[in-house]
Amino acid sequence: MVMCGSWRRMWLGRTMSLPFFVFLCQPILSTANYPSDQKLSAEGLDIHFVFCSQDTEVSYLQAQSYPVVNPDGAEFPPGLWVNRSQVYEVHLRSDLKPSYLSVPYPVTGDWFMVAFINETSNRITQAGLFPSCHSWLQAEVTYRQENDIVTVVPEIHSHQEIQLYQKVEGSQYYRFYVPSSTWLVFVNISNCVVLEDENMPSCPVNISFRARALPSPNSTDTVIHKCDEEGVGDVCTMQVVPEEETWHYVRLTTPPGTSVQLSMAVKFYLCDDTGGSSYHLLSKLNLNQLCPEERYSTPISSYFNYPSNNTDEISNGTVTTKEQVQSRRILFMPAMNTKQLTEENCWPRHRLVKKTFGGNFVFEYDLPPDENDSVPLLLNITNASPTLLTFNLEPIIDIGGTVSVELAISPFMNISKHNFSVAGCVSLGIREEADVNGECSQGYSLLVNTSSLNDAAALVLIPFPEPGPWFLTLSPGCYLSNASEVVGCSVNVTTVIFGVTSASCLQGKCGRYGSCYQYISGGFIFSTCVCDAGYRGWGCTDSSEATPNWKLLLATLLLTLSNLFFLPAIFLALKRRYFAEAIVYAFTMVFSTFYHACDQEAYNFCLMRLSVMQFCDFYSAIFSFWVTLIAMADLPHSLYSLLHVAGALIVALGVEYDRTGLWVFVVPSASAFVIMASSWVMLLAASGLICYAFFETHDNYYYVHSVWHATMALAILCLLPPRREKDGIFSETHPSSQPDLRAYRSTETEHDPLPSLQMSSP
Secondary structure, X not given: OOOOOEEEEEEOHHXXXXXXXXXXXXXXXXXXXXXXXXXXXXXXXXXXXXXOOOOEEEEEEEEOOOOOOOOOOXXXXXXXXXXXXXXXXXXXXXXXXXXXXXXXXXXXXXXXXXXXXXXXXXXXXXXXXXXXXXXXXEEEEEEXXXXXXXXXXXXXXXXXXXXXXXEEEOEEEEEEEEOOOEEEEEEEEEEEEEEOOOOOOOOOOEXXXXXXXXXXXXXXXXXXXXHHHOXXXXXXXXXXXXXXXXXXEEEEEOOOOOEEEEEEEEEEEEOOOOOOEEEEEEOOOOHHXXXXXXXXXXXXXXXXXXOHHHOHHHHOOEOOXXXXXXXXXXXXXXXXXXXXHHHHHOOXXXXXXXXXXXXXXXXXXXXXXXXXXXXXXXXXXXXXOOEEEEEEEOOOOOOOOEEEEXXXXXXXXXXXXXXXXXXXXXXXXXXXXXXXXXXXXXXXXXXXXXXXXXXXXXXXXXXXXXXXXXXXXXXXXXEOOXXXXXXXXXXXXXXXXXXXXXXXXXXXXXXXXXXEEEEEEOOEXXXXXXXXXXXXXXXXXXXXXXXXXXXXXXXXXXXXXXXXXXXXXXXHHHHOOOHHHHHHHHHHHHHHHHHXXXXXXXXXXXXXXXXHHHXXXXXXXXXXXXXXXXXXXXXXXXXXHHHHHHHHHHHHHHHHHOOOXXXXXHHHHXXXXXXXXOOOOHHHXXXXXXXXXXXXXXXXXXXXXXXXXXXXXXXXXXXXXXXXXXXXXXXXXXXXXXXXXXXXXXXXXXXXXXXOOOOXXX
């Protein structure tokens, strides 16, 4: 509980120096404390360079689960339930200046924050050429705690209740725990008397009620009841629907400078309890709270509404002295029978059973198995009252995906007499019944009927759902052909089909132009969509900035067909008998073509895994520079083979270590510049490298990278040395192609010397 009181400071060690991500939801803090005021600061750091520009970071804070936000302003997909909880937003600059965020009356439990950098530049920078700037977030939380809270402890009775007297001046907080299956909570104020001011209303007390946090006037889940508007004298009753298995807080407020003496009781109605109700007592037992102070010489019966037939022995007594007041410790009064009232109000309830599958966030909820251990596929709900379906989500492990709730009426219902309709309300923590129009005030409404194909089924998607109990309230009804003609149902039950499932992203998909990924940050796992082709949004469904199809096709054609510029280099290498170089050039052309065909956003084709083709593309491109350099050097044959093998191994190591790094390209290119610095042909290679390293952006990538393909291939074509002379066993001038006469003679002379050969012309 967090209230006004003493200040305390807390450092969030888990969140110190954690990075931001560009438009990716990254939870970077979770705390089980209850922060009331937060101080956030962002600092721009760079461990290699000091010329980093200031960036703007946007942070969002939310209780219980990850915030569902769209920092780029994209539209959410239809059927996605957002804005379920209050999200606090703070804007930061990486200039070491802190920003402050105040969170009044926070709820208990975990709090999560996501941070984004609004990246305005679409430039593609070469790794190693430009500063690598990172932003880091440091968070310091200070909070203040209310110390004066009266804890209400439970007491269950079937025949009597206990009322305790209170004196309230200004405000007073109370709290009590609501157990499972609690249907209603009543906060009863009686014997309300204003002290020393007869002009005040009979009971000028405001009752504020809230679950899991102190009541806040600006919170949508705070219920406020004004007793002076009831006009029933000194009695005031507030009825609320509670959250089960949760602490609840009540605040009694009086006008400034006004003291009110009253009797307060908190009463529960339980659906599965034999007694039907329970009572809570106050933990602070003060005799002056049990009975009026001695200066009020008033009959006790005027402060307590006892039935006359049960209060004969005390109805004539008066309290005139302090001793007489203290002699009465507890005042009992009969309680009405609430069992019948509870049974009439409680709805049928089905607790769904969780079934978990392989993978993160993949599970579903079904009805409990019947006596044959089979799970029912259909559910018959009574037409006499709403039916309640409940399921529970676990913290951390269940909140990173998207929960889908589907509802439909069975197609086997007999609609010859009338049509059927079902209004559903999906809500968190508190059950909610749809109104006459089928709308839900706090939850999400699902409306289905049998007269319209468009309304035959309904679906709601809940991204990053909060943990805790969830409710699906089903309210059936019957009507004629006109939906406004409501009639009584001819049958007792309506058969419905429902589904409650969970998956990553949006039912495991992100549309045609997106991919679903799972990320881990700070020990938390969550799923998100990564969009292509300019599509945006939570499910990659916002096409307001999408790239036209003709541009997508053009990009694929340019990046693949531009590799045909390698064909002249391949033919020239074959013609000049550079067979090894020709194989490397062909290898580069093939894998660059298929890599870019697979790496495209819409029109793509993958021959094998993208990572394999990416390695082959980078490796062959760099190795092409290397073998061309070796061919230009005109080295001896033995050294030529050695450098080929050494280059193949070293380039493979460099590409695998950092295939986009600068030095992997610089080393072979710099060697070529040293050898051929005076050659005009190097202008082609230099222009290609400059375009690759400095001028590529996300918008012109397929243009500039296609120029890189062309210039690299043409540079190889021009740099390739002249025709290689025949050597080895194929060379006409190789020594092995002429008979070694001296060796032959020497061998034969040992046995049979030959005569001297006389060469003469005819």
